[in-house]
Amino acid sequence: MSKELVNAISEMREQEALKLAKEMVEGGSDPMAILDAAREAMGIVGQRYEAGTYFLPELILSGVMLNQIAEMVKPKMAKGPEMKRHGKVLIGTVAGDIHDIGKDIVVFMLDVNGFEILDLGIDVPVDKFVEAIKDFQPQVVGLSGFLTLAFDSMKDTVEAIKKAGLRDKVKIMIGGGQISDEIKKYTGADAYGKDAMAGVSLAKEWVGAK
């Protein structure tokens, strides 16, 4: 049945996926196995997004399916799901910018590729990034921004990380609608990712994951 669940989710058959998950939960299946199937399906969705056959509707719908299934399974679980993770990525849209579509895609792709992510959300003040680096201790920091005004916010954020003495503890990648290699140089980040897949590759390279 878990194979059917994987198919239903990855083929975007929401009603069927939820029905299958419900039957599995009620039939006493191992909650972890159900979640593993959902995770496997998310991996397939990620691969198809990367291959250019899936787009925003599929990422959003599969995310919604995963959440619904996780809600169903949760009461049956002794403790939270544990997954082996490659490494930690701290991510957020920089100060003054409240755009999140691009950032959310990157978060999705990092997640299905096995990273632990702390998403600080949008309009994240410089200090908040610095504090979160101290607490969360990520290897990678992702700065997102859509507006030209974000160029300076990214620069300020990188400088604040430097000033806090944390610059050599993290690799910093930037991305967003108008971001390029020129902006990478301007901000002092380590790299720029053209799209979510590039972000995943960078993060993998930096944490030494395959």
Added chain:
Amino acid sequence: MAKEWAELTSDEKQEALFQRWISPKDPGGNDLKFQNPEAEKSYKERINRIKDAIQLKKQPDRVPVLPLPSMFPALYAGLTVEEAMYDYEKCSAAFRKFVLDFEPDGHMGSAQFGPGRFFEKLDYKLYSWPGHGVSTMHSYQCNEGEYMKEDEYDALIQDPSGFFSNVYLPRVFGALEPLQMLPFLPGILEIYGVAFNFIPYGLPPVQSALKALMEAGQEALAWAGAVGGIEGELATLGYPQILAGFTKAPFDTIGDTLRGTRGIMLDIYRQPDKLLEAMEALTPLMIKMAVGAAQMNGKPIVFIPLHKGADGFLSDEQFRRFYWPTLREVMMGLIAEGCIPFPAAEGGYNSRLEVIKDLPKGKTLWMFDQTDMGTAKKILGDTACLLGNVPLDLLGVGTPQQVKEYVKKLIETASKRGGFILGNGAFFDNVKAENLKAMIEAGREYGAYS
């Protein structure tokens, strides 16, 4: 008047709108008095240059140059974005300075700064703006949400205007929340019981909402006076305002501000037929709002900012099924009334070029951002005028020399046989003034047709 409007062909209607644009009137309805004969000559030359580029009938004298800013004019003049939104005089002065310093072939007017006090009076929730969720130096930004719930498609489809007045407006304007109590207007019939319908207008919350509306209307008038004043003044100096009005792709109307990105993307799977039906219902309204504006303003170009159909948002199949048909219908409706649709395709549109070329020749103007201009010229060059695509990162952190080189190459790539307007790829806030100057100078230098 030789013929009634309805009897004109779409070509004749377009020509009539161009004629009204090129022979502007002052607010009193008399011929606009230019400040000097050169200004009048420049004004007409600039419009003809843009017209020739769009119509694809003949090459203009040179490539028109249109730098199209967002908040840049305010920042360039040393204002905060907040000042530009709240102080209409300062905003007008800043905009005048931008146009006079950069001498573009046209401008989009200063309406993008928006009246801050108006937004305040109505407690606009759809956007965050300086002092209301973003800093004084940052531009306003949309707060996406499900302002229309997933089960409200039928209400929208059956009565779009009623949905806007009684459901949507009360949700996006805090001060208009009581308007959800307003009566169903088509129920106002005959004499028996007709007065029952008016009871809501007597209720204190509705009355306070109506009061807020009147105050907001006054604020809008004051602001529009400033916006119109500077446009008129710039016209007398030889600089035409290029936009007649604005409309949207029905998919974006629903995806941007009604259902939000998350909502509309889920609807593609959960209720595709409702989504398609709602877009069909909105299509005539999207046409009507722009045609009305073009008639009132006496100009042809209608701005259509495109958002959620760009590369990466939807698959080719989804674009062809959900995004393009009603956008095309809107554009064809505009063209039939003599308008020139001006879609701004922010992001990339590389995967859409083959689809969007299904349009009549010489009737549209496409602004491209991260679309390959060589490919765009190849595929769309015989159909549409292209505008773009100097990248914002280059304008923001590049050097004037780099900008010049980019423009030179761009003109070589995209301007053959006309059909090209030089501009930025997306709307910009803080870029380097010297880079913008370099873009414009390079356009004049390399853009001459011999």
